[in-house]
Amino acid sequence: MLGPWVEKYRPQTLDDVVGQKHIVSRLKQYVEEGSMPNLMFTGPAGVGKTTSALALVKAILGEYWRQNFLELNASDARGIETVRTNIKNFCRLKPVGAPFRIIFLDEVDNMTKDAQHALRREMEMYTKTASFILSCNYSSKIIDPIQSRCAIFRFTPIKGEEIADRLRYIADAEGCQYEDEAINTIVNFAEGDMRKSVNMLQSAASTGSITEDHVFEVVSKAKPQEIKKMVNAALVGDFMKSRDILREVMILQGTSGEDMVNQIYQDVSSRVMAGQLDGDIYMNLIGAIAETDFRIREGANPRIQLEALLAKFL
Amino acid sequence: MLWTDKYRPKSFDDVAGNVKQKQIIKTWVESWDNNDPQPPLLLVGSAGTGKTTIAYIIANEFSEYIELNASDKRSYDLLMNTIGESANTHSLFGNNRKLIIMDEVDGIHGTNDRGGTRALNKIIKESKQPIIMMANDLYSNKLTTIKKNVQVIKMDKIKSPSINKYLRDVVLKNEEIEVDKEVLMKLSKRSSGDLRSAINTLQALVENGGELTEEALDSTSQKDNTSTIFDTVTRVLKSKNPEHVKRSMFENTEDPTLVMEYIAENIPREYESNKEVKQAYEMISQADLYFGRTRSSQYYGYWKYSSDFMGVGVSTAKRETYRKYSKVMSPMAFSLMGRTRGKRALRDEIASKMEDKMHVSLQVAYTIFPYFEIMFDNDEVAWEISDFLELEDDEIKFFRKKKIPKSVINKMEKIKAEMKEEEKEEWRNSIKEGIFREIPPQELEEIEEPVYIEEEIDDIDSHKNSTVVDIFDDFEDDELDEIANEYSLSNSPKSKLRKNKSSDDESKYKKEKEEELDKGQTTLFSF
Numbered sequence: 001m002l003g004p005w006v007e008k009y010r011p012q013t014l015d016d017v018v019g020q021k022h023i024v025s026r027l028k029q030y031v032e033e034g035s036m037p038n039l040m041f042t043g044p045a046g047v048g049k050t051t052s053a054l055a056l057v058k059a060i061l062g063e064y065w066r067q068n069f070l071e072l073n074a075s076d077a078r079g080i081e082t083v084r085t086n087i088k089n090f091c092r093l094k095p096v097g098a099p100f101r102i103i104f105l106d107e108v109d110n111m112t113k114d115a116q117h118a119l120r121r122e123m124e125m126y127t128k129t130a131s132f133i134l135s136c137n138y139s140s141k142i143i144d145p146i147q148s149r150c151a152i153f154r155f156t157p158i159k160g161e162e163i164a165d166r167l168r169y170i171a172d173a174e175g176c177q178y179e180d181e182a183i184n185t186i187v188n189f190a191e192g193d194m195r196k197s198v199n200m201l202q203s204a205a206s207t208g209s210i211t212e213d214h215v216f217e218v219v220s221k222a223k224p225q226e227i228k229k230m231v232n233a234a235l236v237g238d239f240m241k242s243r244d245i246l247r248e249v250m251i252l253q254g255t256s257g258e259d260m261v262n263q264i265y266q267d268v269s270s271r272v273m274a275g276q277l278d279g280d281i282y283m284n285l286i287g288a289i290a291e292t293d294f295r296i297r298e299g300a301n302p303r304i305q306l307e308a309l310l311a312k313f314l
Numbered sequence: 315m316l317w318t319d320k321y322r323p324k325s326f327d328d329v330a331g332n333v334k335q336k337q338i339i340k341t342w343v344e345s346w347d348n349n350d351p352q353p354p355l356l357l358v359g360s361a362g363t364g365k366t367t368i369a370y371i372i373a374n375e376f377s378e379y380i381e382l383n384a385s386d387k388r389s390y391d392l393l394m395n396t397i398g399e400s401a402n403t404h405s406l407f408g409n410n411r412k413l414i415i416m417d418e419v420d421g422i423h424g425t426n427d428r429g430g431t432r433a434l435n436k437i438i439k440e441s442k443q444p445i446i447m448m449a450n451d452l453y454s455n456k457l458t459t460i461k462k463n464v465q466v467i468k469m470d471k472i473k474s475p476s477i478n479k480y481l482r483d484v485v486l487k488n489e490e491i492e493v494d495k496e497v498l499m500k501l502s503k504r505s506s507g508d509l510r511s512a513i514n515t516l517q518a519l520v521e522n523g524g525e526l527t528e529e530a531l532d533s534t535s536q537k538d539n540t541s542t543i544f545d546t547v548t549r550v551l552k553s554k555n556p557e558h559v560k561r562s563m564f565e566n567t568e569d570p571t572l573v574m575e576y577i578a579e580n581i582p583r584e585y586e587s588n589k590e591v592k593q594a595y596e597m598i599s600q601a602d603l604y605f606g607r608t609r610s611s612q613y614y615g616y617w618k619y620s621s622d623f624m625g626v627g628v629s630t631a632k633r634e635t636y637r638k639y640s641k642v643m644s645p646m647a648f649s650l651m652g653r654t655r656g657k658r659a660l661r662d663e664i665a666s667k668m669e670d671k672m673h674v675s676l677q678v679a680y681t682i683f684p685y686f687e688i689m690f691d692n693d694e695v696a697w698e699i700s701d702f703l704e705l706e707d708d709e710i711k712f713f714r715k716k717k718i719p720k721s722v723i724n725k726m727e728k729i730k731a732e733m734k735e736e737e738k739e740e741w742r743n744s745i746k747e748g749i750f751r752e753i754p755p756q757e758l759e760e761i762e763e764p765v766y767i768e769e770e771i772d773d774i775d776s777h778k779n780s781t782v783v784d785i786f787d788d789f790e791d792d793e794l795d796e797i798a799n800e801y802s803l804s805n806s807p808k809s810k811l812r813k814n815k816s817s818d819d820e821s822k823y824k825k826e827k828e829e830e831l832d833k834g835q836t837t838l839f840s841f
Contacts, residue, residue, distance in 0.1 A: 003702025300606030308599035314588035
């Protein structure tokens with residue numbers, strides 16, 4: 001198979017899953033028993049939630065896993081009704097060639113509370129024929145009734161050494177030369193996110209070779225320049241310009257509010273590390289960022305909240 | 315008989331307010347009388363400022379006139395047939411002018427009046443007859459071309475003393491009715507520059523022996539006094555009087571989240587000091603927060619706080635009122651969404667292909683885009699990924715400007731075919747040897763795929779009925795859905811009803827389920 005390495009080198013079995021050892025061993029027990037409760041995988045991006053789910057599904061459902069598996073995106077713009085219809089249609093049919101059916105729902109934390117309640121109903125309605133695997137970034141955004149009906153697994157960022165091993169394995173399999181320093185740099189920037197690491201590796205490789213210089217190039221190219229410009233504009237008092245950039249990034253590139261807050265945090269924090277900001281000013285900004293982060297999670301309109309955040313930078 | 319007709323002024327001198335404007339119009343009429351053709355007049359101003367009255371007074375000065383108003387369907391043909399002809403025919407008898415009156419020219423609708431604006435522009439350019447037009451909104455984009463070829467006269471709102479005087483000295487005097495002076499003054503003030511509504515209110519209250527009391531006034535004035543979104547925004551940004559701001563917010567019937575967008579958009583356009591912008595935007599943030607809390611708790615009582623934060627909160631954020639005129643702008647974020655519709659559709663098309671093939675959500679897909687941009691610089695990798703995701707040519711262009719060279723495509727396709735052959739060979743061998751191997755995915759795809767059922771969301775009727783439709787005119791239905799989804803606080807009773815119903819359902823179900831659980835059922839799987 002050709003194509004994106006993140007997909008090409010996605011571990012296919014539980015044994016191959018990188019990191020998360022204690023979780024994997026528990027999942028293997030489910031395979032042995034041939035049954036599983038409803039599961040909830042929570043943790044940051046790129047730490048193996050989907051990979052583990054897919055590997056578990058293949059192992060537990062066996063040869064005909066494709067026919068008995070439904071993957072849905074809970075935050076799908078088409079809304080909870082579509083999700084419910086899909087689940088209903090899928091669960092109404094008896095499992096074929098497998099002991100039961102599995103539904104994998106990604107990003108459940110982006111569902112509204114109402115939708116989560118509806119989902120809970122579906123989960124209970126079909127306990128006899130189907131099992132759910134829910135995945136989310138923050139379990140705190142999941143209503144209690146769902147949490148209490150699931151075995152919760154908390155995925156942690158993958159250790160640097162484990163990521164490095166995997167990157168070397170991929171590079172070897174692709175027949176790419178690499179500098180050790182390049183691998184280390186990727187690991188440093190990826191912060192435990194395997195998806196990001198592999199994307200960086202392939203990006204660097206596609207520019208010619210996996211050298212430290214190429215990795216740095218990738219890092220600076222992939223980091224949106226707009227964020228820096230936006231924060232700059234706000235800090236020098238040009239609110240209109242700053243707000244225009246924000247809207248362009250969010251609307252044109254589809255960047256989510258959470259990602260924006262994160263990137264703004266990274267930017268401001270890199271400024272203080274470079275000695276460009278005084279401690280007290282820095283803490284004022286951080287206070288504002290933190291509050292914005294919280295408000296976005298309270299369900300407010302992320303773009304409006306971020307516009308207000310930029311106003312605080314003035 | 316309506317007093318507004320009964321006491322409609324017959325001469326310029328009787329018309330209340332707008333002294334300067336009246337003078338210009340008089341000169342315009344006199345020029346025509348002296349056989350000196352003038353460009354068409356466009357009277358712009360809010361309701362009840364005397365536009366129609368003046369048009370009729372002018373009409374009296376000419377021997378003949380033709381009239382059209384917004385209720386007529388103004389297709390191109392209709393306009394040309396009815397007035398196009400008279401616009402450029404000369405009467406045989408010298409000065410015998412034919413006045414053309416067109417009311418509410420900003421009301422010509424894009425699709426219903428196909429070609430209406432075009433016809434209007436043609437007539438304006440070619441007409442040899444006097445034309446007078448009326449419009450409410452000077453900034454309507456339907457007027458942009460018209461404005462170039464006409465003389466625009468901005469009609470001011472009539473000051474409350476003038477209204478008061480007119481009610482007292484013309485209307486009440488003739489009707490021989492005496493009323494409480496204080497209450498009459500209040501009525502004049504509350505009509506906010508609209509003489510027509512002031513007269514109507516007065517007639518409703520005191521005709522047939524009614525008494526003009528403050529209570530009676532309270533009961534009527536609020537009814538027909540809904541502010542437009544622009545009035546509200548102006549009030550919030552210009553006023554420092556909490557009472558006025560609160561009333562204006564209260565009178566507004568638009569979706570409050572939309573009002574918030576309008577206010578937010580215009581804060582930095584009006585407020586000049588960063589401190590004020592900061593403070594005002596904090597108020598917007600709070601308002602938005604309570605909208606969010608309303609949505610997640612379904613407790614609509616939070617709305618009132620939102621309203622105060624974005625209204626009084628924003629209005630008191632300024633040190634003092636700026637003495638300047640700033641045009642109230644529609645939210646740029648919405649127009650940006652409209653402008654970039656094509657590009658975003660392409661982006662989402664790619665992301666949804668990634669969603670299918672790479673097990674990622676749209677949001678995660680977007681975060682991979684920057685890496686794809688780097689990878690796509692490499693012809694071979696570009697081909698690999700495009701082939702894997704089955705990207706179309708225009709989608710490839712999203713990541714790289716150049717097309718992938720033909721030679722690279724040929725080379726890569728050959729490699730792919732060889733790999734596939736190898737894979738099949740391996741598979742055949744494994745069957746021969748009786749070893750179980752997983753069936754290659756491409757073979758299985760034909761067997762069965764989970765069924766995805768597309769369903770439209772029909773939750774946002776209220777937005778379609780919105781009276782601030784011009785900014786939404788350019789949007790497709792699904793685009794409106796998107797906007798409405800983002801501001802999903804729809805206040806349509808329909809959606810509320812639906813929510814209530816499902817939560818009733820929910821609680822009933824919950825009860826049943828809890829009883830079941832009590833009997834010792836477990837949610838764990840058992841086979």
